[in-house]
Amino acid sequence: MKPAPFEYHAPREVDAALDALAEAGAEGKVLAGGQSLIPMLNMRLAAPAHLVDINRVSALAAVETTARGVRVGALARHAQIFRSAPVAAVQPLLRQALGLVAHPAIRSRGTVVGSLVHADPAAELPAVLALLGGSVRLAARGAEREVAARDFFVGPMEAAIRPGELAVSAFFPALGARSGTAFAEVARRHGDYALAGVCALVVLDEDLRVSAARVACIGVGPVPLVLDVSGHGADWASAARAVQDEAEPEADIHATAEYRRHLLGVLTERALRAAARSAGSDDGEGEGG
Structure with a gap:
């Protein structure tokens, strides 16, 4: 299949990209990694009148790692972030999640910010941003705003981006002392979309209690x-049951709602245990799988 006709824009500066998006309005789409957008265009699930290709805007490839956290530019690829030792040292959950994202060929082109904007409810990176209380920086011609994760994801495949705006970066806060993370999911094949998945953050006090x-x-x-499950202490089985009670999974051709709820309990307990082990270790690397 082929995409519907569109006007192609290839800016080399952020301002030029914002100008193109401002002119396009609701008829504009941004091309970064393209791992989600290109199939949607080919299947005519999206038919923008204007396509703004930001791959030549080198300023958007920056990745900044500080003691506060990691700011990932709109052109930073999955593989780049996965391989970055400074990023893993400050926010190991990114590496844990990215090891589960798709396959190497897709990770070499796909972008972290693009995954957030796509807002797939089965994707790993939106959960990472939400769990950590991160944010996405949106720019438009003459304006800029930072949107917290809790407000950014508004529905399946729907993010809080206005016409004319460009997601220029995302911020993932650093872990505090004696903190650990982990990501656990189940997919039909490694790299496929998860039937269910859980990422966890556990913080221990000076006595190594939760x-x-x-x-x-x-x-x-x-x-x-x-969900905050702090009230369950280290009783991870109880925490898992509480998560199952709060979730409202739906059935589809891949799994029943009951099976997804069962997976959620198993994965919650597994992820919390792994995160707690990570919090009590010296390296803080945690697990993914």
Whole structure:
């Protein structure tokens, strides 16, 4: 299949990209990695009148790692972030999640910010941003705003981006002391979309007791489901049951709602245990799988 006709724009500067998007309005789409957009264009699920290709805007490829966290530019590829030791040191959950994203060929072109904008409810990176309380920076001609993750994902395949805006970066806060993370999911094949998945963050106090615990779930709702399970202490089985009670998964051709709820309980317990082990270790790397 072939996409519907569109006008192609290839700006080399951020301002030029914003000008093109401002002129296009609601009829404009942004091309970065293209791993989600190109299939949608070919299947005529999207038919923009204007396509703004930002791949020549080198300023958008920047990745900034500080003690506060990691800011990922709109052109930073999955593979680039996955391989980055400084990123993993500050925010290991990114590497844990990216190891589960698609396949190497797709990770070499796909972008972190593009995945967030696509807002697939079964995707890993929106859950990471939501769990960490991160944000996405949106720019338009003459304006800029930072949107918190809790407000950014508004529905399946729907993010809080206005016509004329460009997602220029995303910010993932760093972990605090004695914090650990982990990501667990089940897919039919490694790299396929998850039937269900859970990423977890556990914080321990000075006596290595649980002081905070949160999870974000994918594949079981229209947006990432973020839940605080701190009140369960280290009783991860109890925390898993609480998450199952809160989730409202739906059935589809891949799995029943009951099976997804079962997976959610198993994965929640697995991810919380792994995150707690990570929090109590020296390297803080955690697990993914």
